[in-house]
Amino acid sequence: MVYVSPVIGRWYRKQRICGIPLIVVEELSNRQKNNCLSGYHGYDKLLDAVNHLLEFEKRGIPTIKPLPSEFLSHFAGKRDQLEELCVKKKKKEQIHIPRQIDLDRIPYIPLPPSPATWEEWKDGTDELKSEKDIFQIVDSSGWKLTESRKLEKEEKPGTFFKEIRITSEGSLFIDSKGKNEKYSGCKSSLMKRNREGNVVKEVGLDHDIYRIATSPLNDYYAFMSSGGALYAYNGKLERIFEHQLSQDPRIVAHYESTIPTWGTIKSHIRTIDVSTEGKDYLFTISDTAWCINRNHESNWGISMPLNEGWERVVSRITTDVPREEIVNAFSELDLRMPATQEAIKRKYRELAFKWHPDRNKDINAKERMQKINNAFSALTGVDPNSLEIREKTVFDYRKRPDYTFDIVDIGGTTLGVTIATTMFGFPNDWIYASGFADDQVHVYLGSYAGKIVKVDPKGIPLLVYDVSNTPRWIIDTSDYLYIQTDTRLYIIRNSEELVDIKDIKRKEKLIVGDEGFGLVGNKFLKWFNEDGQTIGTITTKDPIRAVYLSRKKVTVETRQHRAVLKIFDA
Structure with a gap:
């Protein structure tokens, strides 16, 4: 009987190879895992792994369970069969082992910490809004209001569209619960509007929507149903990809691993994404991210550090530093x-x-x-x-x-x-934000602990940012990288240059356009150029429902009214 470490057992538990059962051993220390077995994965490496186990048996390492004496002869007789099996397995199936991040090999960039909260929130600061006018320009240094009117009946989007996302070609309205009576037999529906706010297309879908992934950098969308199915659509609202994540071997391996799990699959898959033209797809399961192609094959997989965690990260300050x-x-x-x-x-x-x-x-x-x-x-x-x-x-x-x-x-x-520290509590650092960069080959992964890892096309981590708080949005436009937490927005250029930060003291959502970005609150929109210089602020009397972005123009829409603002040339 062969005993393997949790690293191998995580992926091969409950399997038999050439009649040899593989049993998970829990007692290996992290140092022993890293030094002896963590690099081995796939059937093609099983021979080497077993040889190492035998060597440890000879050396009397106490955390390895004793191997039966007759195993050597049994294994020798199975060697050729096992090698042949390795070749066949490679052709029939893909081995799904994520790369473990080695923090000693990548640059670490600590940024000014993002506070967990602001005192203003505790004090119940009033929302920024217009008290009298339907639309009010608070700061007009970089734009002016050129139009303000009431919407026609046919222009008003249904109240069942609870989520509106900015894309490169306009805005996407999402009815995730199937409340659109126009598509009574459907479980959800979508409506696309162009940059001027005009309806382009509307469709009903045969699945509900639990997770949403859109990007201001392209016109492709990904959704995950509550049952764990991944869907992708192009700008014409045509389905281009479908994959049952609940049956994906990478997800199955996670649930059969030694990592504690609870709840349903939808609770563990926190983020999804699709690249331009639908060539590649991203999903995360707990602390692990996978990038796959149209054929469901892995481009790469990567896991956040476990147990000791981010050993090169200090105990970060938590005071409110504005x-x-x-x-x-x-x-x-x-x-x-x-x-x-x-x-x-x-x-x-x-x-x-x-x-x-x-x-x-x-x-x-x-x-x-x-x-x-x-x-x-x-x-x-x-x-x-x-x-x-x-x-x-x-x-x-x-x-x-x-x-x-x-x-x-x-x-x-x-x-x-x-700098070093030890993480306490649950060892997994779950991924809460992710997305493809504008170049569509690099990917960003943001963890609960506030670490943002940039990954190259081969799944190799290039650097890690530390903002001390869970990121909500990560958008890389090639020229600038925007990282938003609940309390702060970071603007980064050339990977390492901190251009500016913006404190977020109300609930604000980041939107990005061709020539700048905005922070949208319940009844206000702040607009900035790419490097964070203020263009202007508009407040509304009623909640903002949608924003449309076109060249030198921003359109703001409430339930009943629409305002158009022209941005001045610099």
Whole structure:
């Protein structure tokens, strides 16, 4: 009887190969898993895995269950058969093993932490809205109101369209519960309007809608039903893809794994997406993401770290640090946005050498150093009370029980940051936001812990951002990356350059157009150019139902009225 680690058992439990049962062992430590078996996957690697198990048996590793003495001869007689089976299995089925993120091999970019909440929410701050006029321009520095009128009866979308999404060709109205009487026999319905707000097409669907994926960067849509079926549609509202995720071997493997599960499939699949032209599809199951092609074959799979979790991530501060204080923090370090993390660390290094009390006997040095630490904390999320500064001759990233700041002086001066922590509670860091970039090959995965991983076309993680709070929207337009949490919007350029941040102190949803982006609240719309400069704000007396974006024009629609705003040329 062969015993395998949870890594292999996770995917092969309850299976028999050449009459050899595979049994899951729970006692392996993470170090042993990583060092000996985590790299093995697929039937073609089973031989190597078994050889390693036999070697551990000889070495007497206590966490490996003893192998029967007759196994060696039995296995030797089955070797040729097993090798032949490997070849056949490769042709008949695909092995579904996700890549485990190695945090020691990818850049880590801590951004100013996103607060869990704002005090204004607790105080019940009134909603931003128009008190008298149907539409009111609050800030007209970059646009003007050119039209305001009541909608005709045929222009008013049905109240059953509860969800409206911006796409590259207009807006998509979604009736997810099948309340549209026009399609009484259908379980849901869609209506597409162009950039001017005119109806293009309306269809009824034979499935309900539980998850929704649309993008302002293309005109393709993905939906998942409450039963776990994935559907995709093109801009003509024609179905181009269908896949029963409940029967997908990757999903089945997850439910047969050693990872605790509960509830139905729809509870575990948090995000879905479709690329331009419907070539590739994305879905996540708990802490794992899969990218598949039209033939349901895996392009790649990737899992967030388990157990020890994000060991290179410090205990992030949770205080409410508004944008004004972050701007001041940049000034304290003689910087301003846009700025990269390298620039922040480099400037901190320079000022720390200058003002650290052990190196500077000025009576104001201690106070100045505290301000520098506080500024660095606001910009990176590192608690200044935990900083330890010392001189060293060698530095690299490594795991430690606590984190420190190491100042290195070898001829010139360099500064590195060693950061580590242990995640407590449930070990899975679920993926709550995801999406294809504008290039349609890179993918972003945002976790509950506030980590956003950028993945290349082969499923290899390129870098990880840390915003300390669960992301809701991640949109990469090629020129800019927008990351929105419930309390903050980050604007990033060239992967690492923080251009600006916007505090979100009311419930606001990010929408992105060709030449800028907006934050839509219940009764207001704030509009900005691509790098975050304010164009203007419009408030409404009634809740906003839809927004249409076209070149140099933004159309805002309530249940009864429509306003058109023209954006000035820069």
